[in-house]
Amino acid sequence: MRLFGLIGMPLAQSFSKKYFTEKFEKEGIADSMYELFPLEEIHQLSDLLLRHSNLEGLNVTIPYKEQVLPYLHAIDEEAKAIGACNCIKIKDGKLTGFNTDAPAFRESLLQQLQPHHNKALVLGTGGAAKAVVHVLRGLGIPFTYVSRSSGSGLVYEELSREIMEEYPLIINTTPLGSFPKVDTAPAIPYEYLTERHYLYDLVYNPAKTLFLQQGEERGATIKNGYEMLVGQAELSWKIWNT
Structure with a gap:
């Protein structure tokens, strides 16, 4: 077996x-x-x-x-x-x-990416974030990390209206909002989101996290990580069988 x-x-x-x-x-x-x-x-x-x-x-x-x-x-x-x-x-x-995270994320992200989604905030700095920023570099999309402590990029408290307007693509690579802690979400200022924003959440369970719900309420494009997970799984299976 x-x-x-x-x-x-x-x-x-x-x-x-x-x-x-x-x-x-x-x-x-x-x-x-x-x-x-x-x-x-x-x-x-x-x-x-x-x-x-x-x-x-x-x-x-x-x-x-x-x-x-x-x-x-x-x-x-x-x-x-x-x-x-x-x-x-x-x-x-x-x-x-x-x-296999990177190619799967790239394919999923591109399906709803518009030309004005040209700068990204990457929430989190772990292994998943590394795959995400690799893809962003390949697509020529400038990005800034956002985390709870200073070191690389911004901390959440620094996210002003101007910064939120400047970065219409926001990608959550943290586990915040995932089951069973569905009442949690990254501490971004959601009141500054508009229909020009694209919120991508690597979390897939629940299908619509609090992060995505708050984006949707303000007209933003939203997407969860399910397609990415399916994509990376299928790419893994291909690797194991070649």
Whole structure:
């Protein structure tokens, strides 16, 4: 039996196992299983690989997309440029890292992107944010990070009306608003949003987070992370089978 899975913490609300289990059933893929492997610490990956010698591929989620890099034997050029890995191919005991977040995000973002969405605020600075800014650089869209503490970019308290007008594309890469903490949202000044804004949330559960709800109420274009998740999952499956 071919084995694939997801590492991260926590994984209780994971999209991946349900998606791949349904995919295997629907497409008649009888020789494959997808399991969740919650890891308290990234160093537990070594034990996981010893326990499951039939593992052929792993997806990587919060908080290990960057921490997993030292455990890889090789890394794809795009994942290396991003500095984050969310997909690992395992063959002959060797781990090769890829980033399927970036191409999946790019394809999803472009579907509703308009010419005036020409500057972006990226909320959060983790591994998912790295994939997002890699895509923005490729599209020639200037961006600024926004986080709770100073260091890179802006802090939330600095978001004025002028800044919100200057940056019509706002991308949430944080887990704020995801189930079960659905009453949370990034602390941007929502009162300055207009129909010229495009709010993209990497969160997919719930389908319409508080972040997206508040944007929609003010006429903004909104999109959640479901398409991106499906895209990165399918790209991972392609990598594991080539």
